[in-house]
Amino acid sequence: DTxxxxxxxxxxxxMTNKKSLKCEQHMGHRAMYWYKQKAKKPPELMFxxxxxxLSINESVPSRFSPECPNSSLLNLHLHALQPEDxxxxxxxxSQERDRSSxxxxxxxxxxxxx
Amino acid sequence: GNSVTQMExxxxxxxxxxxxxxxxxxxTGYPSLFWYVQYPGEGLQLLLKATKADxxxxxxxxxxxxxxxxxxxxxxxxxxxVSDSAVYFCALHRNSGNTPLVFGxxxxxxxxx
Numbered sequence: 001d002t003x004x005x006x007x008x009x010x011x012x013x014x015m016t017n018k019k020s021l022k023c024e025q026h027m028g029h030r031a032m033y034w035y036k037q038k039a040k041k042p043p044e045l046m047f048x049x050x051x052x053x054l055s056i057n058e059s060v061p062s063r064f065s066p067e068c069p070n071s072s073l074l075n076l077h078l079h080a081l082q083p084e085d086x087x088x089x090x091x092x093x094s095q096e097r098d099r100s101s102x103x104x105x106x107x108x109x110x111x112x113x114x
Numbered sequence: 115g116n117s118v119t120q121m122e123x124x125x126x127x128x129x130x131x132x133x134x135x136x137x138x139x140x141x142t143g144y145p146s147l148f149w150y151v152q153y154p155g156e157g158l159q160l161l162l163k164a165t166k167a168d169x170x171x172x173x174x175x176x177x178x179x180x181x182x183x184x185x186x187x188x189x190x191x192x193x194x195x196v197s198d199s200a201v202y203f204c205a206l207h208r209n210s211g212n213t214p215l216v217f218g219x220x221x222x223x224x225x226x227x
Contacts, residue, residue, distance in 0.1 A: 004157075033214065042203055042217035043158065056214075090157050094214075100146045100165040100207070103215060105157035 003027055006091050006106035014114055015081060021109045023074040023091030032074040033103065034066060035090040043090055049074060081113045116141045120204050120218035127194055127225050135189040135221045137178075137204035145206040147171075147180055147187040148215070152201045161189075161202070194225045 004025045013019050023032070031050050035043035048056035049068040063085075065077040074091055088110050092103040121136040139147065146165045150158040162171030167182035176191045187204060204218040 006157075031214075040220075040222075042220050045214065048214060092157075100163070102148060102160040102163055103158075105150075105159065107155075107157045 004091055004093055004104050004106035006089075006109050008109055009107070010110050010112075012112045012114060013078065013081065015083075017081075018077070018079045020078065021076040021089055021091075021111075023076075023106060024072055025093040025104070026072055027093065027095075027104065028071075029093035029095050029104070030071060031094045031096060031101075032068060033092040033094075034074070034076050035092065035105075037088040037090055037108070047076075078111075081111075083113050086111055086113045116145070116206060116208055116216050118204050118206055118216055118218035120202075120221050122221070124222040124224060127223070129196055129225055129227050130193045131225075133189070133191040133194045133198075133223070135202055135204075135223070137187045137189065137218060139185050139187065139204075139206050141185075141206055141208060141216075143208065144182075145208050147178070148205045148207065149176070149178055149187070149189050150203045150205060150217075152203065152220075154200070158203065194223070196225045196227055199223055199225045 007022045034046040037043045046060045047066045052068045063080050067075040088108040090108045091106045094103050095101045117140045148163045149161040151161045152158045162173045164171040164180035170179045178189045201220045201222045203220045205215045
């Protein structure tokens, strides 16, 4: 069982919809991440939060809006997405952003944009 | 810049065969190195790690040794099982700066009975 929980597991949305992806961890980790993974590709970093503050935005389009309400929760708000945004969205957390701290990943939300 | 190069897949092996997945890296300083595994329909799981030269990471029969002289971190297992079928990602983490993990492209392993 993964210690990072993501909901929902699957999401189908139209291009005019607004939806949110949720991620939760209770390991006391202070760094949390959103990744996007297309089929047969490695994960691509989208956002990093450190101590609940956004520290990295990898030039992600504004139709993706992250939020970190507290140290255990991470949301990704979606609005006006495009079909090419269909992918597996992975949340991860780590103790710190130091080099030896591994990332713990959730099982992801598989998003389909129609 | 920092990068990771993995051998191209897919790799198909018979059960109990020996596995090697090559991984080389380019990085400034002394990065930490990781192998992650992704089983079908799941997220990534840490398989093993090494944080300094000559360290050997091991887990579930898999091993990898941090070789600074050859900038490599090859994954090996002496006898694979069908349940090892997955995608394996080599990754590095720089020792400073804001950028977290840098992933290789992944190697898909299929083990047949």
